[in-house]
Amino acid sequence: MAHQAGVSMGTVSHYLNHPSRVSAEKAKRIQDAIDRLGFVRNNAGRQLRLGHSTTIAYIVPDVSNPFFATIAEGAEQRAAQAGLSMFIANSAGDPAREESYLDLFEEYGVRGMLVASPRSIEARLAAIRERGTPSVLVGRKAGSAAQPSVSIDDVSGGYLAARHLIEIGCGHIAFVGGPLGVRQVADRLQGASNAVREAGSVTLEVIDVEPRVITTGHKIAAQLIDRPAQRRPDGVFAVNDLLGIGLIQTLVTGGLRVPEDIAVVGYDDIEYAENSLVPLTSVRAPHEEFGIAALDLLLAVLDEAPAPAETHRVFAPDLVVRQSTRRGQVGTT
Template sequence: MARVGIREVAVLAGVAVGTVSNYLNHPDRVSDDKAQRIRYAIDSLGFVPSNAGRQLRLGVSRVIGYIAPDVSNPYFAEIAESVERRADERGVTVFLANSHRDRAREDSYLQVFEQHQVQGLLVSSHTQIEDRLEQVRKRGTPSVLVGQRARSLAQPSVSLDDVSGGRQAMQHLIEVGCRRMAFVGGPLGISQVADRLTGASEAVRAFGAATLEVIDQTDRTVRGGHEVGEALLARPADMRPEGIFAVNDLLALGIMQALVLGGVSVPRDVAIAGYDDNEFAEASLIPLTSVQGRHDGYGAAVVDLLFDEIEGNTIDEPHRMFEPSLVARASTSGFGRA
């Protein structure tokens, strides 16, 4: 079925095409009589105005793009929701794209958003993407890197202090009595993963009487956690870690489920902590201790920083970093108790 155009509206309303255009873009220039006829024609024909054409003519858009690596992860869904709330307050729409942690998809979405002349871009990535954002920025589309601290002062970013978060998680496991530690996650080429390991390692070194095993698991999902848990079950009990810090909650929940199904008591035999404090952490059958990165002002900071870029404002703090905090729950409290 052909789309109804502005000419059909003009014919039915008995006015010039330019009058319909004025009605859509400058209604104060159209008389009440003609405006009423145009409204009737639009309703009768089911005409839908195209914002794309108007934006191309005026050189403006009321849309920003947000590229997320995995919207199936509740953590990124929560960020998207907070970004959308702030954008709505500013009168703009957010178009969300899911890259599935794939560089080719990231590049494709960057190109699509550029072609549609969005006002700006918000990008969460598990890859090194600053060089590509620099090229997009040079062509006129500003951006904010979300969840990863940018290396360049020219690239604004909003992130968490993941070194602090990793340190807090491991310190907590030490404080509840764990001595054989494991860090689960990967790959270390992802800066967030590497930073969390750095913080965890610092805590173990500072304590001095604990060991740290690094278990590489690039599948940071519940399924990936299951694989790790089953591998740990295959070890003798005295060769298993006593404290496990997983790089995100999905991994931690998968590990915990596999261990419990295999007869291991959590937290008596093994204490487990995750990261992100997503909605499933507290709702788990054994509530999960986790590092909380959510802040009420996170989404607002991301959007506001982007609009500082769009409007050419002076940015005193191009890299905004939020401090995470540990939320202790049943998966760690009670370790070692009979």
């Protein structure tokens, strides 16, 4: 290829690994030669020379959920800046599938992993770490200082959601989401329970459901519609936006008014929340910053970035108020 481009082997190497060091004229000649020859880079050989992989992995429980997609976007952006590629694997919330991906990526020698899991997985990640593959837990705070993690303060988020419903006059709130064994779900319920306890006269009904998807929201809304009016909640805190969007769709098509009859708050503030049939009030986390923070923690473990001030990055949530709870003049918290 160097002969075809009329440059040295060193210049070709710079073009492939450090393109900014090559002039525009030489870069064009090398790229033309690559196109003519049909050259495909042997990344395995490059990794052998470097002594380590240039690939990381991100395992998510639901690749269709925009929450995880936005985190992936931020992480991938930061990985590219560091000269790393990223594989994304969808465990679909299946422990066996998640295990197989953990085995696969360790076997292939990825540089590190980002792992978002609904189950307790720290012991498994610790074993993988001891064999040489570091990881960052995404979405929940790790219990061990040795396990870096990025999370949102879900107790505060649940409190914000329930307190907002109470402030607009809701007296019977339903918490919709599950399974309650998932740490994030339990924390959001704890926050909502704290707000209800503070209010004194408000009641909290827990509707434990899974999966946390739009169709489940449809199902729960249909059940609420079938109840006598006096037994229906006048406010619903959906543990994620997909449930909230499904609830609103079926409540409205079933003849109930949102928010006048039932106000709805979601969680995650995904892109679709604002574009719901009735724009959905939601607890927001900085998703893209999540991904960047997770990658920075991983790079620090790999000694490719400065050590962070803290091993566990916990982001504070915000409440974004939209029409699904606007019974009166309510601002954004």
